[in-house]
Amino acid sequence: MGDQGRAGGALVLCVLLVLALGLLAHGALLMSTEELAVSRAGMHLLQARAAADAGIAALITGEGPPLPDSLPRAWRAPLLVGSVGRARYRVTATRLSRELWLAEADGAEDPGPWLDREARLIWTLDPVARVGAFRAVVEVGTDAPVSGISRVIATDVFHSHPDLDITKCLAWGPVLDSLAAVNGGTLLPLSTISPAPGTQEAQPALGLLDGEELESLASTSVTGRGTPTPSVADGACLGTDPWNWGDPVDDSGPCHDFMPLIADAGSLTVDGGTGQGILVVLGDLTITSGGEFHGVVLVRGSLTLEGGASVVGLARAVGGISVAPDASLVGSGCWALRALAASKPVLAHPRPLGGRGGLGPLRPSPVDEP
């Protein structure tokens, strides 16, 4: 009888132990199952997010088609579809203004519904908007020295100047008319530089493209002093010559349509000659000895026109401007447009705007949305 009682007690204890261990094992299993499910969901979301980010990055690095210039404001266009590992993405772009776009990317596991949506603001240079951003024929830094401003001609900036019989300007007629309407017919001769979005400092910039970036994108690099002259070989314009800056004078010449993006990381003296395009100088720029330049001039230092020199177009000179009595700066929206349009393939790459943050939080797109 006593043996049986003790045997029963041990059994109960064993059962209790097994129950306790079972409870512990069940708790651990429950927790690990829950963690596994949460981790799996997190992994799916991260994959979708990475795919959406990759879609935006692909747009910015130019892997996809260019942003459609003809898209009206507030319209949305599908741009890119792709995949990263086991996830896929699609990118659409909504036009917010001439230069601003809203890029949205959906991300999902493949196959699977869209799990994440990311949005970024994209900026891309537009020649018309850039010309429209000029508030004067020449813009200078705050408190920069200015002399000879009476030789800056700001009449008929947005119309073909009588002295400039440029048939190519006719193509820009409607655009120039709209710019003229916005600016009340013409520009001021002189104004101070408006800082680019997100910057506080006056820069010889074109929108988000500052002087250094423009210099790095230049098709032609020069240094020191020189005389630009149209350079022709076998009847064709020789674009490899660094001092061939196109031919703004001879309408029928082979270099008339050659409008390079020229840059000098230091100071530059243009000693006579002619040229056209966009001229970026990170030091001081002096044009002398009857030198002519047509297009856009961007100077971090000071711009000096002397010795019968002339510039036709629009200019920014952070360090100030000096125009000698025998020199001139003639405002021309047409020449600025032509120069910017010629360099658009180099300059108009999409760039993220407004810091590193995205525009979320956004809900994922519905499954059935095209």
Added chain:
Amino acid sequence: MSRVADSPGRPDVASGRAGTSVAEALVALVLGLFLTTLALRVVAQQRAAVAALAQESDALATVRVARQVLGREGRSSDPVRDGWAVSNDSLGIRAFRGMAYVCGAGPSPDEVWVEAEGVRLPQPAKDSVLVLDANGAWTAFALLDAGSAADCSPGGRGQGQRWRLSGLVPSGAALTRYFERGSYHVADAALRYRRGASGRQPLTPETVRTPPSVFLRTPTGVTLLLDVEGSAPPWRVLVFGGAVGPDG
């Protein structure tokens, strides 16, 4: 011996079994004690294991919530642009809650017709608005009023609304974002969120060791060093990855 055995009323068989019973009882007692001790020890350790399991679960939940919530804020904001205020135990931010496409101008110059989408619709009582103009510059306004209006975008992704702002709507307004001012705190054993001047609400279980948990501003971003009970090394929760300027 034999006389005792032969005495009447004393069976000789019983005396032999009595010696065996003592040995058996001792063995049974030792075994019983051993089993009882083992059981008590297992029960005690099981309770500790269950507590540790629950603590580990809470720790994981805390880290997960911190990563999810702060990561979302970091992805939609920018320390410099949005004026983050980073101190040891708090992080003040613009907590964005959605964006809205500008459909057109309103009947008065301080009104704008938009289509809003986000994690919630804007609420004038607590939200402010950033308006993006055609040149890419943002201007901040207080949101004075928000009422329903027709949708405008192709496909109607959001909800049409008519907003009244605290100033003139910039010309060429293209996009808006709405946000509330909020701050995240590591205080009173939890990660907490405070909207405006209201109280700090806990977002996580109360497992955070404060003060070892701190917000850190590093050259490469903003990180929350999260020291959680039940988890040995402190966790690093990246709130924002990227260079943060001196005014961030």
